[in-house]
Amino acid sequence: MIETKAYAAYTPTTPLAPFDFERREVGPHDVQVEILYCGVCHSDLHQSRDEWGGSIYPMVPGHEIVGKVVKAGEHVKKFKAGDLAGVGVMVDSCRVCDHCRQSLEQYCVEGMTGTYNTMERDGKTVAQGGYSTQIVVDERYVLSISPKLDLKAVAPLLCAGITTYSPLRYVNVTKGTRVAVAGLGGLGHMAVKFAVSFGAEVTMLSTSPSKEADAKKLGAHKFVLTSDKEQLKKYEGYFDVIINTVAANHSYETYLNLLALNGKMVVVGIPPKASEVPAGKLLDNRRSIIGSMIGGMKETQEMLDYCAEHNIVSDIEVIKMQDINEAYGRMLKNDVKYRFVIDLASLK
Numbered sequence: 001m002i003e004t005k006a007y008a009a010y011t012p013t014t015p016l017a018p019f020d021f022e023r024r025e026v027g028p029h030d031v032q033v034e035i036l037y038c039g040v041c042h043s044d045l046h047q048s049r050d051e052w053g054g055s056i057y058p059m060v061p062g063h064e065i066v067g068k069v070v071k072a073g074e075h076v077k078k079f080k081a082g083d084l085a086g087v088g089v090m091v092d093s094c095r096v097c098d099h100c101r102q103s104l105e106q107y108c109v110e111g112m113t114g115t116y117n118t119m120e121r122d123g124k125t126v127a128q129g130g131y132s133t134q135i136v137v138d139e140r141y142v143l144s145i146s147p148k149l150d151l152k153a154v155a156p157l158l159c160a161g162i163t164t165y166s167p168l169r170y171v172n173v174t175k176g177t178r179v180a181v182a183g184l185g186g187l188g189h190m191a192v193k194f195a196v197s198f199g200a201e202v203t204m205l206s207t208s209p210s211k212e213a214d215a216k217k218l219g220a221h222k223f224v225l226t227s228d229k230e231q232l233k234k235y236e237g238y239f240d241v242i243i244n245t246v247a248a249n250h251s252y253e254t255y256l257n258l259l260a261l262n263g264k265m266v267v268v269g270i271p272p273k274a275s276e277v278p279a280g281k282l283l284d285n286r287r288s289i290i291g292s293m294i295g296g297m298k299e300t301q302e303m304l305d306y307c308a309e310h311n312i313v314s315d316i317e318v319i320k321m322q323d324i325n326e327a328y329g330r331m332l333k334n335d336v337k338y339r340f341v342i343d344l345a346s347l348k
Helices: 042-048 151-158 160-170 186-197 211-218 229-234 252-256 279-286 297-310 321-332
Strands: 002-008 017-023 030-040 065-072 084-087 090-092 134-138 178-182 201-206 222-225 239-244 259-267 288-291 316-320 339-343
Touching: 002 134, 017 134, 030 084, 030 151, 030 316, 030 321, 042 321, 065 134, 065 151, 084 151, 090 134, 151 160, 151 186, 151 297, 151 316, 151 339, 160 186, 160 239, 160 297, 178 186, 186 201, 186 211, 186 239, 201 211, 211 222, 222 229, 239 252, 252 259, 252 279, 259 279, 279 288, 316 321, 321 339
Parallel strands: 178 201, 178 239, 201 222, 239 259, 259 288, 316 339
Antiparallel strands: 002 017, 030 065, 030 134, 030 339, 065 084
16 A cells, blocks of 8 residues: 555544545556645535535545656556656546546546545545545546646646636637636636637626736736626627636626527536526527536546647645645635645645
């Protein structure tokens, strides 16, 4: 077994603290990655505090993992020691259902195996995440990372990046598409970067006037203050696509009003309470609401390759592992631009 140092949540109400555990030995199809950096996703906080229910303790969060391959199993074909590699939101799936065969493993009929806070396919091992020094994963669920990019800024691409890249591709955002992004955070800032790179006209929708300058720095062409009724009126029926990254409770109606004929609102944020959907607003302009969850392994690799070609990474703030509880507190105040990334050297 492989000795691994980590930080874990032991209960929903206590701070994350040091935790030592063992990873499995490297099997014939496995890759062992020395974790160098791990992004901090808002879902880490939700799950460590059992805000979604079903949390398993002790829990090592983290699913935005990048590092270096230290060992590859004898049948591994894509990786060798020394390669840069990443592990995202999932580490396995059934591999045989129609969805998995279509490279849509995130929608595996049996349910994908999350990188943490879930049981692995053997039904007895608790999956533990990237707030740790090592991880062992089947090569099918390991991603290649280009050395062209700043490795620590690549980490959030494995969740925040693919969560926004996938729906933008799905709804065929291209040159001239009028895209609005609701919410400027870890997801929102990546949605802006990708949509701009695809040639779209990009507008930031926000309740905070202070976000306008930041949105423009990221490449947004326009800014709409959603608390200003006059601004909202001006953009009624305007947008082809709205990427809704907002994780706080809010009214869908506000955004639906802004969609043009056949407009689509793609929901990637998960508010704590169910959102009401006024049917009349869907009938108007034949609008639709679509949900989207990360991407499959093929598309995630495509996204990483696209980022290497176009020099796209996340805007980050690097922290030590020992500062994670303070970082969680700052996340709740939206006091980060736009993703914390843990330097795992701080655990060694």
